[in-house]
Amino acid sequence: xxxxxxxxxxxxxxxxxKNLIEACPDALVITGLGSPSYDVFAAGDRDQNFYLWGAxxxxxxxxxxxxxxxxxxxxxxITGDGEQLMGMGSLASIGAQxxxxxxxVTLDNGHYAETGMQMSHTSLGTDLSAxxxxxxxxxxxxxxxxxxxxxxxxxxxQRNSCGLANVLIQAHEYPKALPPRDGVYIKNRFRxxxxxxxx
Amino acid sequence: MxxxxxxxxxxxxDEIFSLFKSSGIRQVAYVPDAGHAQVIRxxxxxxxxxxxxxxTEEEGVAAVCGAWLGGDKAALLMQSSGVGNCVNMFSVIxxxxxxxxxxxxxxxxxxxxxxxQTPMGRATQEAFEMMGINVLRADRPExxxxxxxxxxxxxxxxxxxxxxxxxxxxxGRKKWDVK
Numbered sequence: 001x002x003x004x005x006x007x008x009x010x011x012x013x014x015x016x017x018k019n020l021i022e023a024c025p026d027a028l029v030i031t032g033l034g035s036p037s038y039d040v041f042a043a044g045d046r047d048q049n050f051y052l053w054g055a056x057x058x059x060x061x062x063x064x065x066x067x068x069x070x071x072x073x074x075x076x077x078i079t080g081d082g083e084q085l086m087g088m089g090s091l092a093s094i095g096a097q098x099x100x101x102x103x104x105v106t107l108d109n110g111h112y113a114e115t116g117m118q119m120s121h122t123s124l125g126t127d128l129s130a131x132x133x134x135x136x137x138x139x140x141x142x143x144x145x146x147x148x149x150x151x152x153x154x155x156x157x158q159r160n161s162c163g164l165a166n167v168l169i170q171a172h173e174y175p176k177a178l179p180p181r182d183g184v185y186i187k188n189r190f191r192x193x194x195x196x197x198x199x
Numbered sequence: 200m201x202x203x204x205x206x207x208x209x210x211x212x213d214e215i216f217s218l219f220k221s222s223g224i225r226q227v228a229y230v231p232d233a234g235h236a237q238v239i240r241x242x243x244x245x246x247x248x249x250x251x252x253x254x255t256e257e258e259g260v261a262a263v264c265g266a267w268l269g270g271d272k273a274a275l276l277m278q279s280s281g282v283g284n285c286v287n288m289f290s291v292i293x294x295x296x297x298x299x300x301x302x303x304x305x306x307x308x309x310x311x312x313x314x315x316q317t318p319m320g321r322a323t324q325e326a327f328e329m330m331g332i333n334v335l336r337a338d339r340p341e342x343x344x345x346x347x348x349x350x351x352x353x354x355x356x357x358x359x360x361x362x363x364x365x366x367x368x369x370x371g372r373k374k375w376d377v378k
């Protein structure tokens with residue numbers, strides 16, 4: 001196998017996610033399954049969070065539908081390298097629509113943390129930022145310094161572009177912080193926060 | 200063939216578009232199929248609707264659920280071969296009880312020339328049903344509007360997950376210009 005980088009990220013995922021959400025207090029957040037869902041929940045539960053516990057590869061595509069439906073709200077995907085790799089085609093679909101209010105943050109540790117830290121394709125040659133640019137997103141950043149969080153937050157809050165920030169995090173496994181698993185509950189709670197009633 | 204010419208041939212395709220309009224569908228995700236081509240053109244020509252080409256059908260499942268999270272009604276258009284691509288993603292619909300409406304043009308069931316379409320065509324209804332999605336079928340031109348309308352109401356008034364299959368016999372034979 002073509003092992004390009006086993007691990008080069010140094011950013012603390014929990015701290016980074018907590019600071020990012022604090023810097024984007026009004027964003028609608030969709031999380032990819034596994035550790036990103038735990039990170040976002042650990043930062044503080046919010047009605048405007050939609051946690052995926054499955055549907056691997058679906059976070060960015062779900063955010064696309066949401067961003068088109070809510071053009072005056074910032075939509076922020078927080079997912080992992082493995083989840084985004086499974087939905088790589090959705091970056092092409094997003095690049096075709098270019099919603100002005102969509103930001104994807106991939107927490108990239110180059111590994112599948114949930115299943116025993118097997119290497120993902122970002123350890124084996126794939127550069128998610130380069131993929132995002134090739135898919136016609138407006139911008140892409142590779143984040144190696146936690147203070148660059150402000151650049152992401154600016155894009156999220158300005159709502160004038162769509163882009164992807166690949167954040168190189170440590171391959172460190174935190175204790176799991178478990179968000180609600182009841183999909184009907186989180187869906188209705190999320191919609192209620194936007195003023196929509198259940199059936 | 201332009202839109203007008205096709206409309207004369209298949210008035211039920213205009214009826215599908217009209218039903219999307221009257222049901223308040225705002226987003227339509229699709230992987231193209233010749234049977235959907237007319238509706239897709241009409242969607243892109245309509246200022247109140249957003250056509251969203253997706254690279255694989257499962258993206259469309261996630262996208263229409265995201266649309267509903269944000270208050271938009273959305274539909275997914277695909278061919279029967281795409282249904283197999285969606286199976287795990289259908290879990291979102293089931294777990295979160297999202298209203299869901301998809302329109303599927305069938306292959307592999309009637310005068311099929313390309314047998315590579317047949318295995319998934321034959322398994323299409325079962326694939327939906329095993330994931331808890333209610334399947335309706337339109338076989339005749341005069342039944343399309345009724346069946347599509349019933350599916351849209353069940354999804355967006357009743358919150359159900361519905362797939363409407365458009366029979367291959369309805370769409371007609373694909374012309375193979377074999378040299």
